[in-house]
Amino acid sequence: MLRGRLGRRRSSRLRPATNRLGPLAGLVGQPRRLLAVAGVVAVVGLFVRLELQQAVVIGLVGGAAYGLLALGLVLIYKSSGVFNFAQAEFGTVAVYALYVLKGPLGYPLALVGALLAAVLMGLVVERLIVRPLFDSPRVTLLVATAGVALMAIGLQFWIGEAKLRRIEPALSRPDRIAVLRQNVSDQQLLLVAALLALGVLLALFFSRTNLGLAILGASQEPVATELAGISVRRLSSFTWALAALLGGVAGVLFAPISGTFGPGELTRGLLIPAFTAAVLGGMTSLPGAFVGGTLVGVAQAGAISYKGLEALPGKGTVIVFLLLITVLTLRPQGLLGSRA
Amino acid sequence: MTVAGPRVDLDQAEAAAEARAAAVEAEVVEKAKAEAYEAPFKPSPIGWFFRVALAAALVALVLVFPLDRPLSDVRLFSQAAIYAIIGLSLNVLLGYTGQISLGHQAFVGIGSFTSAYLVTVQQWPFAAAVAVAMAVGGLQALVLGGVALRIRGLYFALVTLSYGTVASDSLFGITRFTGGGSGQSAPLPSFAATPHRYYYFCLLVLAVVIWVDYRMMQTKGGRALLALRENPRVASTFGIDVKAYTLFAFVVAGVFAGLGGALLAHKNEVVQAQDYNFQLALIFVIMTVVGGLRSRSGVVIGSAFFALLSSGYLIEKAKVETLFRFLADNTFIPFLSKEVAALVLGPLLLLLTLTLYPGGIGQQIRPIQRWLAGHRFNLHDRGDKEVQISDVRA
Numbered sequence: 001m002l003r004g005r006l007g008r009r010r011s012s013r014l015r016p017a018t019n020r021l022g023p024l025a026g027l028v029g030q031p032r033r034l035l036a037v038a039g040v041v042a043v044v045g046l047f048v049r050l051e052l053q054q055a056v057v058i059g060l061v062g063g064a065a066y067g068l069l070a071l072g073l074v075l076i077y078k079s080s081g082v083f084n085f086a087q088a089e090f091g092t093v094a095v096y097a098l099y100v101l102k103g104p105l106g107y108p109l110a111l112v113g114a115l116l117a118a119v120l121m122g123l124v125v126e127r128l129i130v131r132p133l134f135d136s137p138r139v140t141l142l143v144a145t146a147g148v149a150l151m152a153i154g155l156q157f158w159i160g161e162a163k164l165r166r167i168e169p170a171l172s173r174p175d176r177i178a179v180l181r182q183n184v185s186d187q188q189l190l191l192v193a194a195l196l197a198l199g200v201l202l203a204l205f206f207s208r209t210n211l212g213l214a215i216l217g218a219s220q221e222p223v224a225t226e227l228a229g230i231s232v233r234r235l236s237s238f239t240w241a242l243a244a245l246l247g248g249v250a251g252v253l254f255a256p257i258s259g260t261f262g263p264g265e266l267t268r269g270l271l272i273p274a275f276t277a278a279v280l281g282g283m284t285s286l287p288g289a290f291v292g293g294t295l296v297g298v299a300q301a302g303a304i305s306y307k308g309l310e311a312l313p314g315k316g317t318v319i320v321f322l323l324l325i326t327v328l329t330l331r332p333q334g335l336l337g338s339r340a
Numbered sequence: 341m342t343v344a345g346p347r348v349d350l351d352q353a354e355a356a357a358e359a360r361a362a363a364v365e366a367e368v369v370e371k372a373k374a375e376a377y378e379a380p381f382k383p384s385p386i387g388w389f390f391r392v393a394l395a396a397a398l399v400a401l402v403l404v405f406p407l408d409r410p411l412s413d414v415r416l417f418s419q420a421a422i423y424a425i426i427g428l429s430l431n432v433l434l435g436y437t438g439q440i441s442l443g444h445q446a447f448v449g450i451g452s453f454t455s456a457y458l459v460t461v462q463q464w465p466f467a468a469a470v471a472v473a474m475a476v477g478g479l480q481a482l483v484l485g486g487v488a489l490r491i492r493g494l495y496f497a498l499v500t501l502s503y504g505t506v507a508s509d510s511l512f513g514i515t516r517f518t519g520g521g522s523g524q525s526a527p528l529p530s531f532a533a534t535p536h537r538y539y540y541f542c543l544l545v546l547a548v549v550i551w552v553d554y555r556m557m558q559t560k561g562g563r564a565l566l567a568l569r570e571n572p573r574v575a576s577t578f579g580i581d582v583k584a585y586t587l588f589a590f591v592v593a594g595v596f597a598g599l600g601g602a603l604l605a606h607k608n609e610v611v612q613a614q615d616y617n618f619q620l621a622l623i624f625v626i627m628t629v630v631g632g633l634r635s636r637s638g639v640v641i642g643s644a645f646f647a648l649l650s651s652g653y654l655i656e657k658a659k660v661e662t663l664f665r666f667l668a669d670n671t672f673i674p675f676l677s678k679e680v681a682a683l684v685l686g687p688l689l690l691l692l693t694l695t696l697y698p699g700g701i702g703q704q705i706r707p708i709q710r711w712l713a714g715h716r717f718n719l720h721d722r723g724d725k726e727v728q729i730s731d732v733r734a
């Protein structure tokens with residue numbers, strides 16, 4: 001019964017307005033989609049013009065990691081309205097668990113163990129930090145998640161010491177295919193495939209299952225959802241576990257690409273691009289996180305390999321900052337988000 | 341107005357009025373009695389003695405104790421005073437306007453490098469370099485705030501975080517400005533050429549910052565800040581320009597941070613880019629929140645505590661390192677070195693503060709403060725201020 005109700009409400013909300021544009025309505029009626037497509041085409045065109053084709057490929061792969069993290073950020077923001085600054089630490093914890101477990105258990109089982117470790121961390125964070133602060137303002141929770149991130153980094157420095165460790169990829173072949181003369185390794189393909197698969201699964205989960213609809217309902221009308229007999233708090237732990245799983249997947253698939261990892265590395269390298277990706281996508285849109293991750297990844301790779309910028313240190317960070325500022329000033333609702 | 345009522349009625353009215361007057365009189369007398377009974381509490385001479393003794397002990401701890409300490413310790417005490425300035429800078433932003441800056445290491449670091457560059461490379465006098473560092477701090481806050489304050493709350497935190505990493509990855513990587521990997525040297529000023537003198541100079545600057553902060557909160561702008569933190573929408577209906585005042589607070593925070601950065605540079609006598617990282621920004625936020633938002637004494641104590649904790653001084657003096665070594669040798673717990681201790685204990689204290697003691701240190705020391713000011717000691721006396729982190733609004 002609940003599913004029917006929630007489903008009806010959603011469909012009535014999303015029903016397009018009567019159009020007077022005939023066949024063009026499909027495109028014009030969806031300006032967001034048009035804008036996204038135009039943006040991607042413009043960026044790719046610019047890159048080809050500047051002879052940065054390889055950067056597109058590198059950026060797509062890097063963008064997959066941002067997209068995966070951004071999916072988790074969007075999930076938590078949708079369900080509890082929190083900016084989760086500990087999202088990348090779910091990944092780092094998973095990588096550490098993978099590093100410890102792959103000796104005794106073998107790589108495939110260690111991967112499962114690593115993801116379980118990330119999920120466990122998500123549940124603990126939700127129970128000990130998020131739930132006691134359930135009714136407090138969002139900025140308080142933001143400070144708290146930043147504290148969780150620093151605590152995880154501190155624990156890694158404490159237990160893991162301040163040194164880089166080697167981690168080999170799950171699949172080792174470095175040159176499976178060549179796209180635009182850029183070799184793509186198995187691990188990178190796996191990362192992109194994981195993003196696509198998880199994106200589709202999440203979309204199905206939110207549109208087809210009772211649980212997914214309940215989470216959407218809880219994010220839009222928590223009181224009404226409680227009245228319908230659904231425990232919003234229990235949904236909250238489920239969402240955090242799911243987001244931690246996504247963070248863990250991003251970690252165990254991305255970290256081995258560079259071959260080494262150290263304390264807090266993913267927070268340093270991935271968190272801000274992932275947030276920028278989520279903001280670009282509109283902060284509440286799962287496809288938006290996907291598109292945003294791709295855009296941020298490609299823009300970053302382009303800036304790093306563009307020859308005119310060689311004198312500037314930290315180009316990758318600067319371009320992400322500029323993207324963030326630009327989106328927030330010109331289009332704060334993001335590319336695919338709806339205006340609040 | 342003439343009312344020709346019967347005489348009996350007039351009599352009754354007179355009697356009623358008299359009764360009322362008597363009642364009012366009785367009330368006044370009773371109130372006076374009650375006031376006399378609850379006369380403002382005055383400590384006895386012995387009470388005053390203990391209060392003055394405690395105050396003198398605190399002053400001695402700050403002023404006299406460092407006199408015969410080794411130079412390396414005195415440098416750490418200077419760092420504690422400078423962190424207090426930085427904590428007060430964040431307090432302006434986080435405590436008074438409810439906006440959080442996760443990129444404060446950028447403001448502090450740019451202040452450090454500006455002052456070091458001007459003194460070492462351009463041979464400027466110390467005072468002028470510090471003044472420029474403060475101006476630069478205010479200016480970048482003005483520019484960044486002009487853009488970022490269009491979006492308040494969570495997005496503001498995100499923009500400052502991103503700005504902080506831009507500073508550490510890019511700006512601090514410009515070799516001509518920062519001196520590359522070995523860092524930019526920043527000598528002690530000639531009027532305070534020893535670490536001891538520099539420590540007292542830092543204390544003086546901290547006192548000035550506290551005074552400026554106190555005076556600022558007494559002005560119209562300060563009251564406006566408090567009002568808009570409570571509720572920006574209500575404040576704007578009272579004619580408070582929310583954006584302008586938030587920007588004003590951000591600029592003040594930037595100036596304080598630039599000042600703290602400049603002092604920090606000359607304390608170390610060298611500035612290195614790798615010291616200004618994301619962890620430092622989080623330590624700054626933690627020390628302010630744990631200190632207690634809007635409590636100047638709490639923020640100063642919290643900042644000093646974290647300065648001494650993160651430099652390893654407290655761990656060393658409390659002799660807990662032997663305990664950690666013992667645990668590491670005999671249990672599975674790995675050795676907690678003094679460099680890492682702040683990264684582990686800081687977030688723990690932050691999370692405890694947020695979930696259990698939202699007022700931080702400021703709230704905990706409030707009874708002692710009230711007692712020192714000549715009130716009766718009351719453990720549950722939170723004063724007139726109800727301090728809550730939940731006042732920080734998105």
